[in-house]
Amino acid sequence: xSNKLWGGRFHGQAADWVDDFGASIHLDYQLAAEDIEGSxxxxxxxxKQGILTEEELEQIIAGLNEIREEILAQTFEVSVKNEDIHLxxxxxxxxxxxxxxxxxxxxxSRNDQVATDFHLWLKHRLPAVKEKIQxxxxxxxxxxxxxxxxxxxxxxxxxxxxxxxxxxxxxxxxDMLERDYERFTFNEKHTDLMPLGAAALAGTTFPIxxxxxxxxxxxxxxxxxxxxxxxxxxxxxxFLANAAILMAHLSRMAxxxxxxxSFEFNYLELSDSFSTGSSIMPQKKNADFAELSRGKTGGVxxxxxxxxxxxxxxxxxxxxxxxxxxxGVFDSFETIMNVLQVFTxxxxxxxxxxxxxxxxxxxxxxxxxxxxxxxxKKGMPFRQAHAVVGSLVYQGIEAGLPLEDMPLEELQKAxxxxxxxxxxxxxxxxxxxxxxxxxxxxxxxVEKELQRAQAILQAKA
Numbered sequence: 001x002s003n004k005l006w007g008g009r010f011h012g013q014a015a016d017w018v019d020d021f022g023a024s025i026h027l028d029y030q031l032a033a034e035d036i037e038g039s040x041x042x043x044x045x046x047x048k049q050g051i052l053t054e055e056e057l058e059q060i061i062a063g064l065n066e067i068r069e070e071i072l073a074q075t076f077e078v079s080v081k082n083e084d085i086h087l088x089x090x091x092x093x094x095x096x097x098x099x100x101x102x103x104x105x106x107x108x109s110r111n112d113q114v115a116t117d118f119h120l121w122l123k124h125r126l127p128a129v130k131e132k133i134q135x136x137x138x139x140x141x142x143x144x145x146x147x148x149x150x151x152x153x154x155x156x157x158x159x160x161x162x163x164x165x166x167x168x169x170x171x172x173x174x175d176m177l178e179r180d181y182e183r184f185t186f187n188e189k190h191t192d193l194m195p196l197g198a199a200a201l202a203g204t205t206f207p208i209x210x211x212x213x214x215x216x217x218x219x220x221x222x223x224x225x226x227x228x229x230x231x232x233x234x235x236x237x238x239f240l241a242n243a244a245i246l247m248a249h250l251s252r253m254a255x256x257x258x259x260x261x262s263f264e265f266n267y268l269e270l271s272d273s274f275s276t277g278s279s280i281m282p283q284k285k286n287a288d289f290a291e292l293s294r295g296k297t298g299g300v301x302x303x304x305x306x307x308x309x310x311x312x313x314x315x316x317x318x319x320x321x322x323x324x325x326x327x328g329v330f331d332s333f334e335t336i337m338n339v340l341q342v343f344t345x346x347x348x349x350x351x352x353x354x355x356x357x358x359x360x361x362x363x364x365x366x367x368x369x370x371x372x373x374x375x376x377k378k379g380m381p382f383r384q385a386h387a388v389v390g391s392l393v394y395q396g397i398e399a400g401l402p403l404e405d406m407p408l409e410e411l412q413k414a415x416x417x418x419x420x421x422x423x424x425x426x427x428x429x430x431x432x433x434x435x436x437x438x439x440x441x442x443x444x445x446v447e448k449e450l451q452r453a454q455a456i457l458q459a460k461a
Contacts (some may be wrong), residue, residue, distance in 0.1 A: 022322050025078050028085045030330055032076070034086055034120040038113065041216035042196060043104055049207050051107065056100050063097040064089075078111045086110055086117075108206050109200035111230040111318040114197040118326060120217065122239060123191045125333055126184055132340035133181045133246070134460055137174050141345040141453050142171040150356035151428050152267065153366055160364040163428040167356060168441040169219045171449050177458060182240040190235040194219035200228035201317035229316040233325050240304040243332045248298040250339055254290040258348065263286050266356050268409045271349035274342065289346065300335055302327025302349045358428070363402035365393050370434070371403060374425045378417040379443065388414050398404040 021022055038075035040061055047057035070076035082088040082117075087110075093101040144167040154164035194217065197203070197210035204227045204393050210222050260267040268288055311326050316390040320326035368389050376383035396403055404426040411418045424430055 007182070011344070013148065015431050017251065023081070024084045024326075025080055025329055027087060027330070028114070028117075029078065030326075031117040031121055032071045032089070032113075033068070033083050034117040034124070035089055035113070036064050036071070037120060037215065038116045039089070039104060040064055041213050042108055044216060045209050045213045046103075046106060048212060049209055051206055052207075055084075056103060059097045059100050060093070060104050063093045063101065066096060066451075067092050070298060084110075084114070087111055089284055105276075107204040107206035108196065109230070111200050112195045113197075116194060117233070118329075119191055119193065119195065119219075119235065122297060122329065123218075126188050126191060126239075126380055129333070129336060129340075130181055130184050132178050132337055132344075133184070133300040134457065135342055136344045136347065137177050137343045137453070139178070140170050140174045141450065141457065143347055143352070144446070144450060144453075147352060147354070148443050148450070149356045150352065150357060151361060151432060153360050153364060154441070160360075160366045162369055162439040163361055165432055165433045165443055165446050166352065166354075167443075167446045167450070171251055171446065171453060173249065174453050180242065180246045180249065184239075187235065187238045187242055189237060192220045193229075193232075193235070194222050195229035195232075198223060198226035199260070201225055201230055227317045231314065231319075231322070233311055233322065236325055236329050237304070237307055237311070237403055238348060239329055240300070240307055240332055242334050243300050244297075244304045246299045247339070250343055251294045251297040253343070254294040256285075257290040257350075258287045258294070261285075265360075267353055268299065269351040269353065270346055271351075274346045289342050290336075293342060296335050296339060300332045303332050340445065360429045363405075365403060367403055367431055368393050370425050370431045371422065373434075374422060375415060375417055379416060380415070400406055 028068055040283055041059045043052060043057055043064075046052040047054055052060070067076060070092075076088075076092070078085070078088040079091075082091050090101060090105065093104065095324075138229060146167075147170065148165055148167040150166035151163055152166050152169070154162050154169070192213045196212070197208050214220075223232070240260040257268060259265055270285075270290070274287075274289045275285045276288040277286065306328050307325060310321050314321055371387040371392070372382065372389045376382050380388070392403060392406070392411065395401075395410075396406060404423060408418070408420060408422075411422060415452070427444055432443045433444070436445060439445070
């Protein structure tokens with residue numbers, strides 16, 4: 001007979017390399033604390049329902065607590081022969097308290113056990129993700145407060161488009177992160193479902209109390225369908241999708257940091273703590289941590305696609321394919337926690353070169369729309385105004401003369417509607433402050449949005 005805990009109907013022994021291939025203990029060891037937590041709650045319920053005696057419950061809990069201490073002390077020894085953390089803990093419990101350990105698995109399967117552990121693992125960690133997002137939001141708000149009046153080029157197609165407030169730019173990322181925060185909050189709802197009690201796939205004949213176990217473990221809801229309970233990994237897919245979107249946002253910001261700390265832009269300088277040098281070029285100061293963050297985005301995307309592919313064709317209920325559900329979640333969690341911490345540090349310690357940002361607006365023709373809008377307000381149809389200003393821009397580029405430096409008589413050759421006040425209109429400060437439409441870059445708008453952002457953060461505190 002096989003020496004596996006499930007080996008009663010087996011008489012052959014697998015080769016060591018086959019055991020290694022099938023084992024997941026190298027990965028799911030991370031679920032050890034959650035496995036102990038779930039087992040104690042399950043055993044407590046079994047005793048409450050008269051399925052275990054109080055003496056048996058005391059033995060089981062004492063054994064599990066001893067194992068927990070070994071896990072915390074990192075002295076708990078595991079074997080691939082026992083495949084996963086669940087069977088390794090059960091084997092150790094049997095060693096400690098004898099055959100009564102076998103009663104712990106009454107009315108439970110590894111299918112609902114591992115699903116419960118996985119739910120608990122993510123449930124415990126989602127608040128930490130949200131806290132890290134909030135920390136980065138706070139850093140962005142602090143920097144935006146100091147840069148409401150800092151003017152810079154706004155870009156489309158990476159070309160100068162229109163002047164904006166740098167504070168306005170920073171609050172764009174605040175709002176992206178707020179949506180990320182909300183997505184992870186919604187993720188908590190589907191993580192807060194307890195599978196335990198579904199057993200292998202069909203429920204159990206024992207008189208269990210699933211609601212009691214849910215209360216013990218802090219779950220707010222139960223799965224209503226035992227097939228769904230053991231085969232659902234939507235909560236993990238949601239986490240990976242949310243992590244991928246978060247990383248997309250951070251990667252975009254990283255790209256701009258990398259560009260804006262370059263010699264050509266010179267808008268920002270990262271602190272020495274978040275920069276590296278070159279082994280050959282003494283002058284270099286590289287935005288390596290932003291680059292690494294941008295690069296790690298690909299791994300998180302890959303984990304999402306990996307789990308989607310694992311799940312796409314699985315018949316109900318449990319399949320061994322689902323052993324591949326955790327690696328990507330564990331790695332993505334570590335990635336986003338580290339990247340969020342790095343970004344918070346970079347934002348909090350970097351230097352904004354306000355003068356360089358403002359100087360980049362000189363002669364860039366990003367005030368062309370202001371001139372077109374000025375003509376429209378004088379009665380000219382916008383398409384005609386667009387053509388008039390486009391012609392002036394071409395003329396200015398040919399002559400090396402910005403719109404704001406063109407003589408009034410030259411401007412009036414393009415349109416008699418233009419008068420002396422046009423030079424006030426063409427100033428970047430005027431362009432920014434004129435955009436008072438809801439969501440626009442006007443400084444008074446930015447001040448209001450800062451108040452909103454601060455209220456959002458205060459509500460989370």
